[in-house]
Amino acid sequence: MDFEPLGLATDLVILTVRDGRLQVLLIRRGIAPYQGRWALPGGFVRPDEDLETTARRELAEETGLSSERIHLEQVATYGAPDRDPRGRVVSVAYLALVPDLPAPVAGSDAASANWVDVADVDAGRLAFDHHRILADGVERARAKLEYSPLATAFCPPEFTISELRGIYEAVWGTPLDPRNFHRKVTKTTDFVEPAGTTTTRDGGRPAQLFHRGTATTLHPPMTRS
Numbered sequence: 001m002d003f004e005p006l007g008l009a010t011d012l013v014i015l016t017v018r019d020g021r022l023q024v025l026l027i028r029r030g031i032a033p034y035q036g037r038w039a040l041p042g043g044f045v046r047p048d049e050d051l052e053t054t055a056r057r058e059l060a061e062e063t064g065l066s067s068e069r070i071h072l073e074q075v076a077t078y079g080a081p082d083r084d085p086r087g088r089v090v091s092v093a094y095l096a097l098v099p100d101l102p103a104p105v106a107g108s109d110a111a112s113a114n115w116v117d118v119a120d121v122d123a124g125r126l127a128f129d130h131h132r133i134l135a136d137g138v139e140r141a142r143a144k145l146e147y148s149p150l151a152t153a154f155c156p157p158e159f160t161i162s163e164l165r166g167i168y169e170a171v172w173g174t175p176l177d178p179r180n181f182h183r184k185v186t187k188t189t190d191f192v193e194p195a196g197t198t199t200t201r202d203g204g205r206p207a208q209l210f211h212r213g214t215a216t217t218l219h220p221p222m223t224r225s
Contacts, residue, residue: 063113
């Protein structure tokens, strides 16, 4: 049986919350195809690499960001025959949700790299099928915030409930009732634990600081409704 040559690549949906807005890391491609277009970071898997190694290498090469503190998880695999004009390429997409990171520095085949508000991304101008990958990654992030403590990955080691609520509001794109949110979070077993200190960085009266608890899933879940 004859087999068509197949390329294997990884793409990354790197999300963070900056200034109260959900942002994604995009690069402007410096080479063909789609030269000058915005795209997700990513690239081809080398013969001696596994998928996650490629994803972390490409993140460092194209943006200058260290991947050591970034937790990556697979979102989906994309293999439409015409997704890449260079030939048949299958891409495995990874999602990362990280605290506020410094400005990226473009390298490798990226002309520039920037944090862009997800709400402002022109999906029709993204290279390849990255509009679909981005949409799937954002929806995965929104869903995971419902049933896992992943929202704390956007936060510093110690945070206030108000800061945590801001993460949910930015990712879900909707305001939440402060009192109801505080009650749900603090009554969900092992979601957050008191740090034993307070802060005034939210403004007003001192607010209690918390850190992530030991829960891996939330019971009951936090619901977007």
